Every structure is written in C-alpha cells, then in structure tokens.
Amino acid sequence: xxLVGNIRDFSLxxxxxLVDRGYKTGxxxxxHNDQTARLYFEKGKLLLAARRPEDEKPExxxxxxxxxxxxxxxxxKALTARGNGVTLSQxxxxxxMVSLERLQGALMSHTEQSxxxxxxxxxxxxLFEHNQRxxxxxxxxxxxxxxxxxxxxxxxxxxEWERIRxxxxxxxxxxxxxxxxxxxxxxxRLAPEEWKVFARIxxxxxxxxxAQKTGLSDFDVCRAVYGFLTxxxxxxxxxxxxxxxxxxPVEQPRVKKSLVNRIINRIRSM
Amino acid sequence: xxxxxxxxxxxxxxxxxxxxxTISEIEVVSTERRATxxxxxxxxxxxxxxxxxxxAISDDLVLHLFGTxxxxxxxxxxxxxxxxxxxxxxxxxxxxxxxxRETNRIIDFFVSYRDTPYVIAANKQDRPNAWSPEELRLxxxxxxxxxxxxxxxxxxxxxxxxxxxxxxxxxxxxxx
Numbered sequence: 001x002x003l004v005g006n007i008r009d010f011s012l013x014x015x016x017x018l019v020d021r022g023y024k025t026g027x028x029x030x031x032h033n034d035q036t037a038r039l040y041f042e043k044g045k046l047l048l049a050a051r052r053p054e055d056e057k058p059e060x061x062x063x064x065x066x067x068x069x070x071x072x073x074x075x076x077k078a079l080t081a082r083g084n085g086v087t088l089s090q091x092x093x094x095x096x097m098v099s100l101e102r103l104q105g106a107l108m109s110h111t112e113q114s115x116x117x118x119x120x121x122x123x124x125x126x127l128f129e130h131n132q133r134x135x136x137x138x139x140x141x142x143x144x145x146x147x148x149x150x151x152x153x154x155x156x157x158x159x160e161w162e163r164i165r166x167x168x169x170x171x172x173x174x175x176x177x178x179x180x181x182x183x184x185x186x187x188x189r190l191a192p193e194e195w196k197v198f199a200r201i202x203x204x205x206x207x208x209x210x211a212q213k214t215g216l217s218d219f220d221v222c223r224a225v226y227g228f229l230t231x232x233x234x235x236x237x238x239x240x241x242x243x244x245x246x247x248x249p250v251e252q253p254r255v256k257k258s259l260v261n262r263i264i265n266r267i268r269s270m
Numbered sequence: 271x272x273x274x275x276x277x278x279x280x281x282x283x284x285x286x287x288x289x290x291x292t293i294s295e296i297e298v299v300s301t302e303r304r305a306t307x308x309x310x311x312x313x314x315x316x317x318x319x320x321x322x323x324x325x326a327i328s329d330d331l332v333l334h335l336f337g338t339x340x341x342x343x344x345x346x347x348x349x350x351x352x353x354x355x356x357x358x359x360x361x362x363x364x365x366x367x368x369x370x371r372e373t374n375r376i377i378d379f380f381v382s383y384r385d386t387p388y389v390i391a392a393n394k395q396d397r398p399n400a401w402s403p404e405e406l407r408l409x410x411x412x413x414x415x416x417x418x419x420x421x422x423x424x425x426x427x428x429x430x431x432x433x434x435x436x437x438x439x440x441x442x443x444x445x446x
Contacts, residue, residue: 004399009368010409018408166371232411238382255274255356257444259331263274264437266327267430270293 002130008123011163013154015126016147017230020044027132032124039115040134045144048107048134049114058088060139064106071097079137089142100142107141112150119154148231149189155227156191161219167229168222171208173236175201175225197224206239272331276436277351278321279338279376280361281369285393285423286337287321289361292429294323294335338376352380357436358388361423362410364400370409377410387439391421391432 007015007030015028023044030037038056040047050056054063058076061067067075071092079091089107092098134140158164190198196214205213211221228234278286291298299322321337336351352358358380362373380386390412392403401409403418412418417435422428 001399001402003367003401003405005367010370014409018405022405022408166375169375254443254445255440257441257446259272259274260437260441260444262331263327263333264434264441266325266333267433267437270325270426270430 003128004126006123006125007121010126011154012118012121012126013151013227013230015128016151016154017232019128020147020151021232024128024130025133026128026130027134029127029129030118030121030124032121035121035124037114037118040132040138040140042133042144044147046111046115046147046150047140047144048138049111049118051114051117055110055114056134056138058137058139060110061088061092061103061106064110066098066103066106067092076137086136087140088137089140093142104142107139108145111141111145112153115150116153116157119157151231152190152194152227155223155230158223158226164219164222164226167226168207168236171211171218171222172206172239174204174206174239175210175228175234176203176237177201177233178235193220194224194227197221198228201225201228201234273334274331274356275334275336275351275354276357276359276433277336277338277355277380278359278361279348279380280393281363281372281376283366284361284363284369284373285421286361289359289391289393289421289423289429289432290321290323290335290337292424292426293325293433295326296324298323348376348379352384352386355386357440358386359432359436360388360390361393361421362390362406364392364394364402364406365397367401367409370406374410377412387436387443389417389419389432389436389439391419391423393421393423395420396422396425 012030018024019028019041021044025042026040028039028041030039035051038050040049048056054060058072059069062069062072075088075091075095075097078095079086079088082091089103092103093100193214193216196216197210197220200210200213207221207225208218211218214221225234225236229236278289280286287298321335323335323337325333325335327333338351339347360373360377360380363369377388377390381388390403390406390410392401392406394400403420407414407416407418410418417439419432419435420428421432
C-alpha cells in the first residue's frame with residue numbers, strides 16, 4: 001500500500017527519517033503547484049533525486065560534465081547488451097569511462113542540491129510507492145547516499161517556531177542521547193552552532209541552560225536539537241526524570257495478576 | 271464492587287467513541303456536541319467531554335472505559351482520567367498523517383511522567399491508504415517493545431484483540 005500525505009503535516013525531514021529508520025526501498029513522488037519531484041531509495045539510502053524527468057535519463061551525465069554524448073551512447077548500448085539488472089553507473093565504471101570518485105561526487109552533489117530545493121516547499125502532496133525502482137538506464141549514485149545529513153539540512157531551513165514546538169514544547173526539557181551517538185554521527189555534517197549544542201548535551205542541562213551556556217538563542221538551540229531528534233539520536237525528558245536517570249518514572253500502582261487474568265478471561269469470552 | 275479503569279485516547283476523529291461503543295456492554299455515555307472549531311471540518315460532532323463504557327467482569331469487578339476529549343483545550347481532563355488507570359490505548363487514524371504529531375503529544379503527556387502500560391491501535395486499517403502498523407511505529411518514533419496493533423474500531427474482534435494485547439502488557443507487570 002502506498003503511503004500518502006502532505007509535507008505540510010508530515011515534513012520531508014520526517015519522511016526521510018522514516019525511510020532511513022525503516023530501511024525503505026521505493027520511490028517518493030512529490031508535487032507542489034506545477035512542480036514535481038521523484039526520489040528513489042534503496043534500503044533507506046538515496047539513489048537518485050529527480051526534479052524533472054530529464055534527471056532520470058542517462059544524458060544527465062553529460063549535463064553534469066561527467067561524460068560526453070558519445071560515451072553516454074556507448075554506455076547505453078553496452079547496458080542493453082548486458083541486461084540482467086546491471087545499472088548504467090556500473091557499465092560506465094566497468095568500461096573505465098570515469099572514476100568512481102568522480103561519478104559519485106557529481107551525482108551526489110546533484111542529488112543533494114535537488115533535495116535541498118525541496119525543503120523550501122511549504123506544502124506538497126507526497127506518495128511513497130514501495131519497491132518502485134528507477135529505470136535501468138537512470139544515472140544512479142554508485143554508492144547509495146546516506147540521508148542523515150539531508151535530514152539535518154532540512155531542519156536548518158526551518159524558520160518558524162511552530163513546527164519546532166510540535167516536538168519541543170518547552171525549553172525546560174532535557175536532551176539526552178538514546179545510545180552512544182558515534183555511529184549516527186558518521187554520516188552527518190554538522191554546522192559550528194550544531195557542534196556547540198551537541199557538545200553541551202549531558203543529560204542534565206535543559207535546553208534553556210544549553211542556550212545560556214553556548215550563547216545561542218533558544219530558537220537556534222531548539223532547531224539543532226530538533227534535527228538530532230529527527231535523526232533519531234536524542235530523546236527529550238522532563239527535568240525530574242533526567243535527575244532520576246536510570247530510575248523508572250513514577251510507578252503505576254501494582255495490580256494483582258489474578259485480577260488481570262479475570263479481565264483477560266472475560267474479554268476473551270465476549 | 272471493585273472498578274478498574276482503562277483510558278482510550280487519541281487525536282480528534284481517531285475513532286475513540288467508536289472503539290468504546292463496539293465493546294461496551296452499556297450504551298456509551300457520550301457527551302457529543304456540535305463542534306464549533308476546526309474539528310467541524312472533520313466531523314459534524316465531536317467529543318467535547320468524554321465517552322464512558324462499561325464491561326462487567328464478574329459480580330464484584332467492573333471495567334470502565336474512558337475516552338478522552340480530543341481537542342487541546344480539554345487537556346486538563348486527561349490528568350484526571352489518567353489517575354489510577356490500569357492501562358492506555360492510543361488510537362491513531364492510520365489514514366491521516368496530519369494527526370501523527372498530535373498523537374505524539376498525547377503519548378508524551380500520558381507516558382512521560384508515569385510508567386503507564388500502553389499500546390497503540392492503528393485504526394481504520396480497512397481504509398485505502400492506511401499506513402501499516404510498522405510504518406506508524408516509525409512515524410510515531412515508538413521503540414520496538416511498544417505494541418502497534420492493527421485495528422478497525424467498528425469490528426468487535428479487532429477491539430477485543432487490542433484490549434487483550436494491552437492486558438498482556440499489564441499482566442507482565444502485575445504481581446502474584
């Protein structure tokens with residue numbers, strides 16, 4: 001079943017985060033006024049972002065200055081001859097037309113710029129089609145692109161409190177790492193302000209205190225923390241709970257097993 | 271007579287009233303009024319106080335089901351309802367991603383201060399374009415140990431299943 005919605009309600013950053021954590025494979029179709037875009041993912045990583053149909057064609061490699069028109073024609077011919085699931089990028093690399101670094105660099109930069117532009121859309125319908133794959137001759141990044149830093153980039157462009165308040169209702173909350181952040185950080189490129197905030201997160205200080213200690217505004221601190229939250233690195237807890245780190249929150253009154261069993265039996269018999 | 275309480279919560283139009291109606295043995299006491307704010311766009315009437323249903327477990331034990339008011343301005347009721355509850359069902363309209371943020375806010379309210387046993391019921395799974403329970407888990411950022419269950423609030427077996435799954439969570443934490 002396709003996932004449908006609007007990025008006004010479920011932001012593109014949130015959706016990218018869902019794709020990342022769910023290791024999703026498929027195509028995300030976006031439309032806003034008369035603009036459209038299509039993003040292809042494989043196991044939670046980005047293969048291609050197309051802002052127009054031509055971006056999914058082999059000629060993109062000519063536009064990006066990676067190959068000339070003759071080389072593209074030659075690669076397409078070889079692709080047809082080889083068939084069986086080989087991608088255009090593989091053919092180009094196997095033929096030694098370009099180095100992996102050059103091809104990856106050009107396609108990655110193009111893909112990232114395409115996605116950055118989408119973050120400016122205030123709203124737009126989305127539809128995610130599971131397991132939809134690009135055409136064999138589409139110019140895919142040879143190494144699928146990690147989307148953690150794209151999520152952070154999307155968050156950097158948020159300029160309204162409203163969206164941030166949905167996830168961070170108060171600056172009295174304490175940010176706390178859910179697990180050692182090392183692995184997640186590898187794919188990220190943090191801005192200096194984000195590093196400042198990151199370095200101040202100790203599981204005890206509130207967002208307001210971090211703002212005070214870093215000299216950043218509440219908004220800047222909350223925006224950075226919003227990014228870390230969206231990337232799945234942090235959780236926010238209330239002060240009291242943070243002080244009781246390791247202790248469970250206020251316990252519910254314990255109920256007797258026999259009482260629960262009686263309710264279970266009754267519901268089963270209904 | 272001992273009474274125990276379960277709370278059914280969720281955003282506006284998540285299906286709380288329907289959920290309780292489907293399983294309650296008494297006609298649900300519901301204070302529905304004509305909606306006067308933006309909820310009017312979603313349905314003509316919405317719950318402004320709360321729903322109340324009841325299931326007799328035995329001669330000396332009764333289970334009460336309370337549906338929380340959906341709108342933000344009735345937050346104060348949540349605190350009252352949460353006191354002493356056995357467990358919590360969070361209903362989500364699986365077809366409306368625009369309610370996921372509000373659902374997270376509700377989960378946060380009920381769960382952050384208390385160690386509340388809860389399950390999430392992915393309602394309206396019978397509708398086209400319903401997000402699957404696993405997709406909802408990701409969208410709502412719920413950890414793997416929290417049960418996210420498929421649900422159709424108008425279907426008695428489906429509602430029973432959600433309540434039973436919640437009871438199994440409560441059972442694990444209960445004392446001999």
